[in-house]
Amino acid sequence: xxxxxxxxxxxxxxPTRRAILARLAVGEASVSDLAEPFLSSMSLPAVTxxxxxxxxxxxxxxxxxxxxxxxxxxxxxxxxxxxxMEPYRVHWEESFDRLEAYLKIVQQGDVPHE
Amino acid sequence: xxxxxxxxxxxxxxPTRRAILARLAVGEASVSDLAEPFLSSMSLPAVTxxxxxxxxxxxxxxxxxxxxxxxxxxxxxxxxxxxxMEPYRVHWEESFDRLEAYLKIVQQGDVPHE
DNA sequence: TTAATAGTTAACCGTACGGTTAATTATCTT
DNA sequence: AAGATAATTAACCGTACGGTTAACTATTAA
Numbered sequence: 001x002x003x004x005x006x007x008x009x010x011x012x013x014x015p016t017r018r019a020i021l022a023r024l025a026v027g028e029a030s031v032s033d034l035a036e037p038f039l040s041s042m043s044l045p046a047v048t049x050x051x052x053x054x055x056x057x058x059x060x061x062x063x064x065x066x067x068x069x070x071x072x073x074x075x076x077x078x079x080x081x082x083x084x085m086e087p088y089r090v091h092w093e094e095s096f097d098r099l100e101a102y103l104k105i106v107q108q109g110d111v112p113h114e
Numbered sequence: 115x116x117x118x119x120x121x122x123x124x125x126x127x128x129p130t131r132r133a134i135l136a137r138l139a140v141g142e143a144s145v146s147d148l149a150e151p152f153l154s155s156m157s158l159p160a161v162t163x164x165x166x167x168x169x170x171x172x173x174x175x176x177x178x179x180x181x182x183x184x185x186x187x188x189x190x191x192x193x194x195x196x197x198x199m200e201p202y203r204v205h206w207e208e209s210f211d212r213l214e215a216y217l218k219i220v221q222q223g224d225v226p227h228e
Numbered sequence: 229t230t231a232a233t234a235g236t237t238a239a240c241c242g243t244a245c246g247g248t249t250a251a252t253t254a255t256c257t258t
Numbered sequence: 259a260a261g262a263t264a265a266t267t268a269a270c271c272g273t274a275c276g277g278t279t280a281a282c283t284a285t286t287a288a
C-alpha cells in the first residue's frame with residue numbers, strides 16, 4: 001500500500017485528471033458532464049477510472065441523485081501537497097535567487113563593505 | 115511524449131525521490147551519498163534510476179567532479195507545480211471554510227444584518 | 229413492462245514503472 | 259599497469275497504469 005502523498009501526486013500526474021479538477025473547481029458536475037470534453041478522445045469507462053483515481057486520492061467525492069453521481073471537488077486534499085512543497089518555496093522564489101547570488105559573491109571573498 | 119507538469123508530478127509521486135529532494139535541499143551530494151540511506155532497502159542502480167527521473171523532471175542537475183557526480187536541487191522546477199496549485203488554494207484555506215459556512219447561511223436565508 | 233439514460237464492472241491489451249543482477253565505463257590510487 | 263571506487267547501462271521481471279470493448283446495474287420515462 002502506498003503513502004497518501006504518493007497517491008495524491010500520482011493522481012495529479014495526468015492531464016485528463018487535472019482538467020477534471022479544473023472543471024470541478026467551477027462547481028459540481030455529473031460523470032457525463034465531466035466526461036463530455038473527453039469523449040472525442042476516450043471512452044466513458046476511461047473517465048470513470050480517472051474519477052476513481054481522484055476519489056482514492058481524496059480529491060473528489062461522489063454522491064447519488066437518481067441515476068446521476070454528482071461529483072464534487074475536495075480541495076482540502078491538495079493541502080497536503082501544498083504543505084509538502086512549502087519548505088522548498090525559498091528555492092524558487094526571487095528572494096532566494098538574490099540570496100544565492102549574494103552567497104556566490106561572499107564565497108569569492110568579494111563582499112561589499114568590509 | 116508527456117507534458118512537463120505530468121512529468122513533474124509523477125516524479126514527486128515516490129517517497130524515495132521525495133527523500134532525495136529533501137536531502138538535496140540541505141546541499142549538494144554525490145550519488146552514493148544520496149543512495150546511502152536506501153542501500154539497505156534497494157540497490158544503487160535503483161537510486162540511479164530515481165535520479166534520472168528527477169533529472170528529467172528538471173528537479174535535479176548533475177555535474178562531474180573526478181569520479182563523482184555531484185547532484186544539486188533545482189527548486190525552480192517546483193514552481194510550475196506550485197503555480198498549478200495556487201488557484202485551488204481558496205479551496206483548502208481556513209478563510210474559504212468561513213466563506214463556505216457563510217454561503218450556507220445565506221442560502222438558508224439566515225443572513226445576519228438585513 | 230419496456231426502453232432509454234447514467235454509470236460501473238470485467239476482461240483484456242500494450243506500455244511504463246520500480247526493482248533486480250551482471251557487465252561496463254571512468255577516474256583515482258598504488 | 260593493476261586495483262579500487264563511483265556510477266551507469268543492459269537485460270530482465272512482475273505489477274500497475276491508461277486505454278479498449280462488452281456486459282451489467284440502477285433509475286427514469288413511455
